[in-house]
Amino acid sequence: MTMTQPDNFWFTDSGEAPTCAVDGAGDMLVSMDGIRGKLTRDAPLAKLVWFKTGGNADWLFEPADLDDLCAFVERLDEGTPIMGLGLGSNMIIRDGGVPGVVIRLGKAFSTVKNLGDCRLECGGGASGILVSSTARDAAIAGLEFLRGIPGTVGGFVRMNGGAYGREVSDVLIDCDVLMPNGEFITLPAADLEYSYRHSALPEGAVVVTARFQGEPGDPKEIGAEMDRIAQAREESQPLRTKTGGSTFKNPEGQKAWQLVDAAGCRGLTMGGAQVSEKHTNFLINTGDATSADIEGLGEEVRRRVYENSGVTLEWEIQRVGRP
Structure with missing residues (x-):
């Protein structure tokens, strides 16, 4: 049966539910027989995360319910990378995208x-x-x-x-x-x-x-x-911007934002990314940032904080995918 791919979603020519999904090389990812959820190949993720940056998922699966999710995961080849995605509020999706399957839990x-x-x-x-x-x-x-x-x-x-x-x-x-x-x-x-x-x-x-x-x-x-x-x-927080929540973990007995501020990083920019003027433990996308801008700025902040205080800040934001 010939497969077509309107809008990156796999359907059969007859419009019926797909019986299999294949990757870009033509290899079958998983049998879709009986699977009721939506499977999208090369799915954009930037719109699903707060920073509004990043590459695509190799595959994005949105299960119909728990039984559907279990059936789908059971059919994946051993070792297939899996990543759960919620609101994308504390995450940098790198510009090269996410390998394997991203699972997004919906209304069910x-x-x-x-x-x-x-x-x-x-x-x-x-x-x-x-x-x-x-x-x-x-x-x-x-x-x-x-x-x-x-x-x-x-x-x-x-x-x-x-x-x-x-x-x-x-x-x-x-x-x-x-x-x-x-x-x-x-x-x-x-x-x-x-x-x-x-x-x-x-x-x-x-x-x-x-x-x-x-x-x-x-x-x-x-x-x-x-x-x-x-x-x-x-x-206290730049909630009305494209941000990702608290960037760094608080070191024991200290506040990350105070260390960032003391290192002179308030308002620091890299490309389209900026350390928030309102709360220095938040990075923001000023409009045209890439994920590389945001992650690079975070690393520069870590470097300056270490030089200033001797403290190595640990990332709290998840950074996932290919550089």
Whole structure:
């Protein structure tokens, strides 16, 4: 059966669901028989990340639901690179694009359910705002800080996301994870071996569901705390620019932004990238930056901070793909 490729999506000539997907060399990536999700070859990713820069994914898969995702991953050849993508808020997609398959969790993975006893079950594609708002409406306190994390559950469970004095490790009960080999497992929080902005999840593992534990609270007080967090972010961070969230991890006992500022990097530019004047731990795309500009500027900031203070800043933003 002949394959055509309108808009980079593989369909059969008859308009039926595709039976296989092939790469640029004509080799079959995976059988699509029975797969209901959308598979796109050479898929642009810049529009899907906050910086609005970067190359294409070799393949982008958007599963219809969990069963669809599991069936697709099980069919991939062993060793095929897999990367999960949420809101793209804390990520640099390099200009050469991302090898293998990028998996983007959509509406089917964006639900939040009240389990009772101050517990929430959240899909990997649910935003921090949705989780915290659902908790507020259910009179569940302790999850307000998620209002300040610009990402989805899958990302901040993997990276132990945190803000305003709390981290995911403080509230996570367990999570359901699809491993790169297609195995579907449930991991208690202790097995993730959390540390600051780090977990033991392997590359290619996709968090599809997580359960959080809160405590009884008053919805009005919870809402007031969420409003305080939202206002604090608005006042201190360049939220209305093309940015990527906090760039560097805070060294123990120090603030990354203070080290960057002390090194004279406020407003520093490289190509179309700039260190934010408003918050120096944020890099921004002023309009025509490449990912190389942004990453290069970050490396220059690290160099200047080390020369000034002797501190080596560690990247917090994920940098993925080919240079």
